[in-house]
Amino acid sequence: PPEAMENAPASLHSLDVKSRDMRGQKYVLQVAPEDCTGCNLCVEVCPAKDRQNPEIKAINMMSRLEHVEEEKINYDFFLNLPEIDRSKLERIDIRTSQLITPLFEYSGACSGCGETPYIKLLTQLYGDRMLIANATGCSSIYGGNLPSTPYTTDANGRGPAWANSLFEDNAEFGLGFRLTVDQHRVRVLRLLDQFADKIPAELLTALKSDATPEVRREQVAALRQQLNDVAEAHELLRDADALVEKSIWLIGGDGWAYDIGFGGLDHVLSLTENVNILVLDTQCYSNTGGQASKATPLGAVTKFGEHGKRKARKDLGVSMMMYGHVYVAQISLGAQL
Structure with a gap:
């Protein structure tokens, strides 16, 4: 809201929001000055260019030494701005989702990593009630580089619960999350019935009916x-x-989903349990340097597979769709650029 910007540093820039459902609001895009890795990707993909000089964009790389102290002040102010109330959003789409505070931040992933944006988006959508079973691989390294972790909490202290498992049993590990959560719920519903005479009938009925998390x-x-x-x-x-x-997510790379953990993945998806799976498919074993996997396309060359892949890529999505109850979506954030 505009009143939150009244005491903003003079160097902190903001714009009026143009969308009709947020008229009167201000929009701020602030970079974390001490956490930016300088990969330059945000500048490369930025579509907004100066008409007079196309080399100047809406966001540009500048000397860190000349701006870091000023941006530290801006960032400290930015962190104290009120978070948007997601319950007041008319709908959650690609635009409004980016107004929700991510609960995945400042990971130790390689500069310009293509995996982390998907996890960031997941935490914006489900982070306050999310349980993650993370297979070993890139995502387990930057996801749990102890003693630090990129997963954080919102203003209410809610955030993703994360645990790392092995390559070969992560799907089963995540299935255990689902079964455990279901058992906890059954037990609490049983306790509810024990105190039914002390709970208003309307509230008791509501607690046993479907409802949004909020x-x-x-x-x-x-x-x-x-x-x-x-x-x-x-x-x-x-x-x-x-x-x-709870929103249960099984996360791992193609080395897990296509190769080492495929048996468990196939078994878990055959069971019709309410789990979600995110395969961070880089088409090779990224974490160990670049060996070919069953996700590597025919003829593709990897760092440790320079002879080229001699077999076709496994179609994991079609394999799982054969069960009839599995919904499969394939996405790429950079596909339309």
């Missing part, structure tokens, strides 16, 4: 308020958040 959290808060003075209900109050539906 609405469910409000219902859980109402439940805690209702049973706050009931000593016997401490277990229910402690675990009531299990009623908020």
Whole structure:
């Protein structure tokens, strides 16, 4: 909102939002001065150019030494700007999703990594209720480069829960997340029934009905308020958040999904359990230097496969679609550039 910009540093630039559903709001694009890797990709793909001098874009590379102190001040102010309330967005699409605070930031991935934007987007969509089973590979290295981690929390302290498994059992590991979450929910619903006489009928019915995560959290808060003075209900109050539906994600590269962990992946997808799988398909073993995988296309040359791939690429998507209940989508953020 404009009032949040009243005490902004003079060097912090903002624009009026042009979309009709956000009239009167301000838009700020701020780079983290001490975390930018200088890969230059944002400048390369920026479509906005100066008509008089096409070499000048809406965002340009500048000397770090000349701007870093000023941008530190801008960034500190930027971090304290209020986050957008996603419940007030008319819809979540490619534009509005980028207004939601990502819960994946400043990873240790290689400069210009093509994998991290997908994970960042996932956390913007589901991060406050997300459980991630991460296969070994690039995403497990920059995702859990201890003692630091790029996964963070929102203003309410909610964020992704992340764990790393082996190449060969990550799908089964993630399936365990789903089964565990389901069992927790069944147990909490059983506890709800035990205290049905102390819960308003309308609230009890609502807690057992479908609801968005935001609405469910409000219902859980109402439940805690209702049973706050009931000593016997401490277990229910402690675990009531299990009623908020979790988003389970199994994440890994093509070395996991196409090769080493394929058996587990195939088994998990055959079970019709409610899990999501993100395959970060770089068409080779990126983490170990560039060996060919079954995702490598026919004839493709990799760093450690210079003779060229002699077999066709496995069509993982079609294989999984044969089950009939598996939805498959293939995306590439750079495909239309």
